[in-house]
Amino acid sequence: MKFTSYSLAKQLLIVSLLLGLSQCKKSSVDPTESNGxxxxxxxxxxxxxxxxxxxxxxxxxxxxxxxxxxxxxxxxxxxxxxxxxxxxxxxxxxxxxxxxxxxxxxxxxxxxxxxxxxxxxxxxxxxxxxxxxxxxxxxxxxxxxxxxxxxxxxxxxxxxxxxxxxxxxxxxxxVVPPRPGKGAVNIDGKSYDATAVCNMDLGSFKGYGIVFGDDKFIALYNLRSGTNKLVDIVNGSKGPTDGVPCAAYLEGSNFYGGVSGTATYNGKVVSVSGVFEDYYGNSQINVSASGNCQ
Structure with a gap:
């Protein structure tokens, strides 16, 4: 049984995005970031x-x-x-x-x-x-x-x-640690600079967001210090509100949930590497990203 309906899952990610954008502050550092x-x-x-x-x-x-x-x-x-x-x-x-x-x-x-x-x-x-x-x-x-x-x-x-x-x-x-407020994303081999990284307090659970482009957003939920194994929120029965480590990705109107992979957190820097699947099970993408949430 899926953890929730496609509509509810997508709404949850959109709410995370709006909250995240409201809390984000653009970094004043040079936007040209080094990948090491x-x-x-x-x-x-x-x-x-x-x-x-x-x-x-x-x-x-x-x-x-x-x-x-x-x-x-x-x-x-x-x-x-x-x-x-x-x-x-x-x-x-x-x-x-x-x-x-x-x-x-x-x-x-x-x-x-x-x-x-x-x-x-x-x-x-x-x-x-x-x-x-x-x-x-x-x-x-x-x-x-x-x-x-x-x-x-x-x-x-x-x-x-x-x-x-x-x-x-x-x-x-x-990946090398990003500068404060910065991040980097790789989707199926294509790289992006993250324009803002947010530490979002969503009440009953905590989320970390990596925003890039005009309409792309990765949300990471309930990360504990160290390495976290991501829970499958597309085919499984649990999601962010259950307190389990999980991830989601929104690109325009397309919603993808994390189905496998890991995410790390050290108190300020987050990273994720895994497979994300659209909620209907039609396609999968490989995602790796990192961001500095301080």
């Missing part, structure tokens, strides 16, 4: 990527195996979205583990090196592993999902006797 040093080469990404406890190893990971005792992996956060200089989190689900997982390998696609992440303790036969990842503040990796080929990476899990086949099509997206 954009990284497009997987080897350059590997050189600056920080994964706590990991060692960067030249070459490719050991060969995969596929036997009855090979661990099985799935991803809980295929698209990692964060602000440069802050940790994003990559979470994998594992099962069919005989013994314990001893090492995780991560390799950016086509890179000449990979990360080796040793693990300690007993993993058990199934569970989750969360891996922090970040790049320095001056760099950015822009894109979302399959459109971000530079930030795509594969993950492997190894026990003493077996290693999982590659879990690929994961994506790391990171």
């Amino acid at each position: 040093i954009e990284l497009t080469d997987p080897n350059e990404i590997s050189k600056v990527m920080v994964i706590p406890g990991a060692t960067l190893v030249q070459g490719t990971p050991p060969p995969t195996t596929n036997t009855s005792d090979t661990p099985r992996l799935s991803t809980a956060t295929p698209d990692v979205s964060t602000i440069s200089g802050q940790d994003g989190t990559f979470t994998i689900n594992y099962s069919n583990v005989v013994g314990t997982i001893t090492v995780i390998y991560i390799r950016f696609e086509d890179a000449d090196s990979y990360f080796k992440i040793p693990l300690s303790g007993n993993s058990g036969s199934s569970g989750q592993i969360t891996i922090p990842m970040r790049i320095p503040e001056k760099y950015s990796i822009v894109g979302s999902g399959s459109k971000n080929s530079a930030g795509r990476f594969c993950c492997f899990a190894s026990t003493a006797s077996a290693r999982e086949v590659a879990l690929c099509n994961n994506s790391f997206n990171s």
Whole structure:
């Protein structure tokens, strides 16, 4: 059951937009914003990527195996979205583990090196592993999902006797922190400068808005500090009034609700990377955006 009717959902976003615009103050800084040093080469990404406890190893990971005792992996956060200089989190689900997982390998696609992440303790036969990842503040990796080929990476899990086949099509997206009152947006590979970013108090829930163009608006609701997994408000049963992290996008008369992805919040800077779907389920778009709400 959808969380609400198309009309009500759209009205909620329009109200957010009007409230947001009334609270926005245009930044007095130079409108020419820097996206930092954009990284497009997987080897350059590997050189600056920080994964706590990991060692960067030249070459490719050991060969995969596929036997009855090979661990099985799935991803809980295929698209990692964060602000440069802050940790994003990559979470994998594992099962069919005989013994314990001893090492995780991560390799950016086509890179000449990979990360080796040793693990300690007993993993058990199934569970989750969360891996922090970040790049320095001056760099950015822009894109979302399959459109971000530079930030795509594969993950492997190894026990003493077996290693999982590659879990690929994961994506790391990171943007430099915008200046106060500024932001940046990427819709299906097309970039926009955000003219105003707002911190909106909507009574029972809080929203953050990124306004760009004359009629485009991204609303992020109920974000907690750190990385938030977005709830599907198109096909699910919950929405902003239920206190769950979620997102929506309005372009003219077209309304899109977030169906997957993540959003981050650190008290002043917000970012989102995910898939948005029109309320009738006819089309999807890839969205990544960030804004400084102070």
